[in-house]
């Protein structure tokens with residue numbers, strides 16, 4: 328199949344592009360490289376040394392004989408070019424990763440809020456409008472997040488997208504299936520909630536065939552393909568804005584930095600290893616909805632863990648210490664999270680569980696590139712409100728932090 332990977336230069340997009348190319352698909356990466364610019368804005372870099380996207384594609388071709396083409400395009404700002412690109416290339420599948428994906432970055436300042444909403448909502452809507460206008464019957468696969476549901480304890484598993492409800496009507500109770508209610512906890516998560524409504528509309532109005540993958544936090548770094556050559560290495564974010572919880576614990580352990588647990592660490596989150604993430608996308612392609620069908624929603628996660636349990640596990644394996652810090656986020660101290668993921672299991676996913684070997688692999692990668700880590704960039708300083716910003720003022724090594732809200 329001809330597959331467009333929008334956001335294919337990113338942490339999940341790059342290994343997905345390699346995985347799909349390896350399976351024999353014709354892969355086209357579309358990216359505006361904004362993520363690389365954000366690193367420059369924040370004064371950080373990927374823990375792993377990333378080559379330019381053109382160089383990465385060249386190495387892939389050299390290693391495998393397979394071609395991945397790169398197209399520099401801004402989905403949010405260049406509507407006419409996006410439409411023209413789709414009309415010319417006519418992909419069978421469009422995988423949409425191309426959004427600003429860090430909750431802390433989205434909460435940094437009003438400018439970051441405005442950027443995140445403008446970028447994410449326009450990128451998604453431009454794509455949908457262009458698909459309708461060009462009449463391309465591509466299967467659109469979007470990367471959403473489990474985080475749209477918020478992190479409050481409900482006591483029942485979160486279903487895959489839809490909830491059965493009973494509405495009291497004058498004629499008696501009526502059953503209906505509705506989108507599971509979202510409760511976004513950041514501007515970033517809010518944009519993903521808005522995406523869901525856009526998808527619902529375009530599937531129902533224009534018959535677009537859409538799959539929305541509600542992904543958990545991705546951990547790990549290597550996949551079978553990124554291991555093939557040092558220059559195919561994946562991006563790895565460790566900083567307080569883009570680094571995600573488990574990967575951050577692992578790099579902190581590698582450089583002798585305390586594991587930074589926010590609040591009580593009682594937050595429960597959903598996780599998936601990057602190798603399973605790319606496999607799930609492959610599985611989703613094999614199960615496309617028909618035109619006129621409602622949006623197909625999968626929970627793309629394999630396990631849930633409490634943050635403090637993860638910190639204790641990493642501390643046990645590595646001998647690291649754990650630091651409990653004020654939480655920069657506005658969220659419940661403790662929550663449970665039960666999630667259904669039956670659809671991927673039925674399609675054949677054999678989940679990679681948190682295991683010492685894979686955790687140690689990340690620590691080894693972090694040790695190898697430890698010289699690239701700026702310790703000042705490790706703490707999370709983006710506070711959700713001005714009040715919270717006042718209490719987030721020291722890093723675990725006792726240095727004063729600059730509040731940013």
Ligand SMILES: NC(=O)c1ccc[n+]([C@@H]2O[C@H](COP(=O)([O-])OP(=O)(O)OC[C@H]3O[C@@H](n4cnc5c(N)ncnc54)[C@H](O)[C@@H]3O)[C@@H](O)[C@H]2O)c1
Pocket residue numbers: 333334335336337338339340357358359360361362363400401402403404423424425426427428446450470471472473542543544545546562571
């Ligand atoms: N990483 C995770 O743990 C995680 C968890 C749940 C969901 N997701 C979702 O998966 C997707 C990919 O995540 P990631 O970690 O690979 O993110 P990433 O930031 O590494 O990659 C996103 C890519 O999209 C590009 N991009 C952003 N805006 C664009 C635009 N307007 N036009 C063209 N390209 C644009 C960026 O340059 C970047 O290369 C995101 O949508 C994210 O919300 C990620």
